[in-house]
Amino acid sequence: MFSVIKRLRFSLLAAPLALALSSTPHAETVVRYGISMADIPLTTGQPDRGAGAYQFTGHTIYDPLIAWEANIGTRPGKLVPGLATEWKVDPKDNKVWRFTLRKGVKFHDGSDFNADAVVWNLDKVLNDKSPQFDAKQSAQVRPRIPSIASFKKIDDYTVEVTTKNVDALFPYQLPWFLIGSPAQWDKLGRDWAKVATQPSGTGPFKLDKLVPRERADLVKNAAYWDKARLAKTDRIVLVPIPDAVTRANALLNGQVDIIETPPPDVIPQLTAQKFKIVQNVTPHVWPYHFSTQPGSPWTDIRVRKAVNLAVDREAIVKLLGGQAVAAKGQLDKSSPWFGKPSFDLKYDLPAARALMAQAGFTKANPLKAKIIIAQGGTGQMLSLPMNEFIQQSLAEIDIQVEFEVVELENLYLHWRSGAKADMNAGKGITAINLGYVTADPFYALTRFAAAKYIAPNGVNWGGYDNPKVNEAIDKIGATFDTKEQDKLLTFVHEQMVNDALMLWVVHDTNPHAMSPKVKQFVQAQHWFQDLTTIGM
């Protein structure tokens, strides 16, 4: 009897409590994200700090006309409709592209997205006479949309863009170009500094708070036009923590819930404490890019092939705590453009030694080479240990490598100038070590393989010039049949590998470490990540 009364009393007390709890407003879900940058990337529309910054203040606040599918991790993404529902090249004039814009989309400030907004944004970055022109945003995106010659509004929801040349790969440039609100810029006194703190795009997140170098709060845009990409978290707080160990400590301490690139030596501790490590194939390669200019030791294909056979890539992956994939070429094997190169990148010291002997190099007559490297920085992975590993590996095949170690910013200068430039050739530098983004056909292949992009006209650093490859690249630009385009891109990649254009070492896997509280995160095979997939 006593127990019945007790149970009844408990029920009477518990019922209103349960009712009260169920009617409590939904508590805000918050994920704190420790990012590897020293500052929050630009929030005005075109993020600075490279491809990796687009996931933070680019594709969160804004949308492009054509988007990259970043909410899938099991295969490489593809181009998908963004603010343009359709894009077509004019069959009569292949330089003209028509974009049909999405109707009913509003910017965060409530203004309408339409053709005027697209033209205004193109003027913002390409027309230095326009009042809204912003040199900083222009500098970020102009090199990424080099094909655009002109543009105009056809009607409220149609925009026409004309390219400089026939360029079938043009759509790949557009995920980089993001659309901001002209009305917001007007409302904030046409002041980009004010827009930085109160930006307005059409994206799945709105910027709620910005403290430079300390935090940016992104809150869910519940009215986002793409219901399939509604954010799974109400608020994501971006916290810049440039030091890798500090980032890991902040995760272990519970100050953040997810971090980029945990240091390899902390990973065992993280996994032992039930933190999750997530990584995926990422369009990145860590190579030595050879000079093929006269006088360079790398002009001999036997030497280039020998070095590719002399490096134990799996040992380097181990050195990196498993946070990399051994390279088989410029692209990862899972890429649709990898193909079937006849030259297999593997660890085969006897074959490497034989090639070096054929090329005339022996212990008594070693090959001497000076290679410029960075001491570290974005995309450089564990630069110094990896380079020292390779230095020792190449010593095994009678190559004496001398490093010129510079800061990454300085390395960029050497890169842009090309192998022929005095700052490189004049100092005896014949190869450069720089991590490359390989996100799309241009970034992965054509910019390195086409003779028209030999530096300083582009970043074909070493001066690679293969007529067959040049011809294929010209054809790619004029081929609108995607299957044919893929075939040509595959051919280009196969040729690059067969010519051993670079010493390809590893592909980064862009690891993330997450607290057990974070239940969902889809890591795309790209530098563009979709933060809407993060869920508690």
Add this chain to the structure above:
Amino acid sequence: MLGYLFKRLLYTLPIALGVTLVSFTLVYLAPGDPLNAIAPADAPADVIEALKVAYGLDRPMPVRYGLWLVRAVQGDLGASISTGRAVASEVMAAVSNTLVLASVAAAAGVLIGCVLGALAGYNAGSWLDRLASALSVVGVSIPHYWLGLVLTIVFSVKLGWLPAMGAGPGGSGEWLWDGEHLRYLLLPAATLSVIPMGIITRTVRALVADTVNQEFVVALRARGLSRVAVFQHVARNAAPTVLAVTGLQVGYLMGGSILVETVFAWPGTGFLLNTAIFQRDIPLLQGTILVLCMFFVALNLLVDILQPLVDPRMGRA
């Protein structure tokens, strides 16, 4: 005294001008391109050229220096190439964060250093002296960043008592002198205080040990003065040198420690300098260096003013 003050003020003018010249030109000596702060790594030559013109980097160095100096005198340090934000406000925000950190670190360092140094000096040759000397050597020699990491691993990661990084739960803009915020301050301030503590311990120890053996101290003791009264005389004799060393140490701390502020992601001047250096953000670098140098000049001026107040002989000299 007024003449002394006027002379000291007059000296600061050429020093300040020299500081502006050095802080403007020195940053251009480092290899690399300032436009890396704004342009992607693969930006073509025409984009780079257009940017050079847009940011005035195509002008000769003396012209750039002159324009910068005129603006700097009016308090306008230009805008960051990387972010477009005003350098003056960026630097002042960072200075205020470093001030919070440096003031606590300096207070702890000076206080502990003076106590340890005085104890060691008074008891020269004893175990206390050896202990204090050992601590000061450790303080001076221990790498900052290493100590910071060790403290974080122990107190943040293992024990979970203190935050591992940051300047407060809501960021530095919402700094308050309350318990919650002080928890964020403890580890970086403790790390930063170790060097001034070591240096001041050694300085005070040497001065006190030297002074207590001087004849006037023997005479004071012979007159039957209490230990406290004797100590007051010793302290007054040591004060000018300690003041000078403290001024220098506080100046160093105000410059922010790049390593400590990076290890603790503390948004101060060191963190700002680190960002500016790696981004080749020249206006930000120039502005930060200038403001920090001026702080140093002002601190030295303050020490010069305070010293004759403590030791009137210096004013007469």
